[in-house]
Amino acid sequence: MRARWAIASSVADQGVAALTNIAVLVVAARESSAEGFAVFSLVYMTFTVVLGVQSSFVGQALVLEREGGKNGKAGAGGSGAGPDGADATAEGPVIPSWAEPDPDAPRRPPTGVASACRSAVTFSALSSAAVGGTAALLLALVPGELAHGLAMLGVVLPVVLLHDVLRYCFAALRLPHHALLADLLRLVVAVPALVLQPDGSSPARLIAVWGASALPALLLCLALAGYRLRGARGDWRRYLRRGHLGRRFVVEFAVGNGATQLSVIGLGLVASQLAVGALRGATTLYGPMNVLYNSATSFGPPVMNRIPNLRSKLRSATSLAVLLAGTAAAWTTVLVLLPDSAGRELLGDTWASTSSLLPATGSQYAGIALGTSALLTLRVLRPESTLPIQVVFSLLSVGCMLTGYAAGGVLGAAWGLCAGSALKAAALWLRVAAVSRSLAATGPGSSGGSDGPGGTAGSGGGAGSGGGAGSGGGAGSAPAGAAPAGGTVTPGAVPAARPRSHRKPRSRPGRLRW
Template structure:
């Protein structure tokens, strides 16, 4: 079996892989916006948001539990094969009948959703292989597969004719995952040959992926589902404008993911809670400043360059930049606040996520009712600001308690639990 990469090399490959994956999502939306008109991009954005929710659920239910897998090499290899097999089977079982029903229904949005359903197994299974490689401590293989994905998807979309419809763009996007999936499966087979698999283990009641899925649903999926509902019930163009504006903030999402992924170990080195909170607050302030600076750059961008990025969608997305920029500044502070709570007292994050995610949905819908798409963007900003304020208020209360000056707890609580099996059991981070 080939040797594992050195720790420093593995870290660099993990960071690079996150950057490539995030860059691919940004590039997909930019190229799709340039190859389609504003109505087709609105439909594409709506359906792509549906995929984002399904992807988040898959990562929560399968991927996050998989990366906590412990045991011998054969047990870990079996868990990886089981995760990939389960994703492929579940996505096919969901996608095939959905594609048929939506195709029979007809209509622009239904046909685009049918196209997504057809390619869903390819996209979701390729994503699961990334977590399998992470579990196997071979992030360089995930990087190879994701670079293959990026190299295939951009030409696939760029070669579509101008004015291409959303179903055609979605099929091109989905089928372009085939080369990356083939590479990933070949590499995975090299390291898991003979390990066997048990996809049914993900249907057991004690699989903690259910808890991950609940946390995703209350923490991240709420506002995305509200945007989907806004497009289906009210105006699909609203989804296109909102997605176009958030696409321009793709670099900020990369920074947020990096803070979430690498922040806890760095905060743990602070030694005590107050110092960790100050470090997290400083990081949040820096990220908020970066968001404000990036917003300024976008506002000063000439229309010609903006249209080169987003095509016809630029005009509607540009109107939302002040609101979206303010939202990302609030998200920077909120992300670091929740990160601090996860280090100080992890159980306190779920109630905040639940309450204020629902509040964000209400702000989004209320803002749209009062001010259309622009009102919806400002509603999202208000919701993010409220969540950030609540998280830092909770941090302040924890620091004011008698235990506020104690040293930080361990950031690896699952190591205190009994070793779980290859059935995909684990615990939430």
């Protein structure tokens, strides 16, 4: 699949998922009472937190998988031998014609990525069943609509979480259009199912219908992924081992969301409710930009991993930063030029206080665009380096917002958030520059494999000692120099080249390859 189509499918998939969430909340509000919708909102908020933890722990680590193994450390070839143990020659491995791959057959996913996807699905199924089942059993005995709604969430939790992790699997397998198809099916099923519920339905019933509506999409995902993951062997225990990247991503998620909630709480303590509403209204207007940013950070790593070298990766990241920042500026221009009548249709009375914050919020989202591109680049180059920056500058943004409010009221708070985003973006790009210099200093072969003495690194694999490496695998192990006397060749050594007049022709369809 071409990179442009993959990017378009990823963005469209995020848009459909966001539209589904909005539609579910709107329909639930219409079908339930005010008290019932309050309970439904609390249950749904609980689900979003659980979903965020799973996406960070499983999904974001999964999309960093590369062909041939985790982080690209295992080569695609593995060794210098050909299929079925055929020895390598100077012009390539000897491959019988019957062993050559069928060019018309569909491409199988790399073993490392497929194995990681199967591990992710198995772990998500086990963990969601354990957590959801325990919550359902315990909360079913507790009286109250909130407890019953949370108990029903535990029942449907395996369905919705499995559907989400399969979306990440499709991103890792470079098949985002499959995730888009599944999310479209979920949107088509979920909204009518909720609309058909009677007025005044209980929150538990709405949660049950919402969860059950994800079953067709889940079955479609399983059918599409079943063929791609056929024959792959997974190990769900990899998520419990020390050093799993998902642990860092969970901390980043907790700190980022905690800082956001802390900023709202802190502003509510020192400011009026009007200030909180104005900032929330401005953030709501930038919902489309949030969809783009989520697409970049969640499903961008597989696309960037397809870029062959470090310099091209950096150019692509810079282009993405300019594109996202330009989109944020264009969207801000549209909102600033929006007539007051249209603005009141969107936000009601909140528009009057929100419209004055649009330049500051637009600048903030331009800074977020720059930071998102840098964060994506670090996730691909050195994913363990993002946690300290996320922790420090998320808390710094809260301080900037409160300082700005103390200096200039609500408008000052908005510019404080803008300053926090700009500082975070600057720190991320400085880290990208440092990591890039480090990788460039270690040589081109270090990102994919390690060079052996006297060998040349291949693409994605380590070189053997004294021989030229193949693509993703080690070469022969004979020392550099001529073959032993007497015309004998030691096992594993590359035979000496024959004179051109005595060489056999290269392989053609139906013939041996020499």
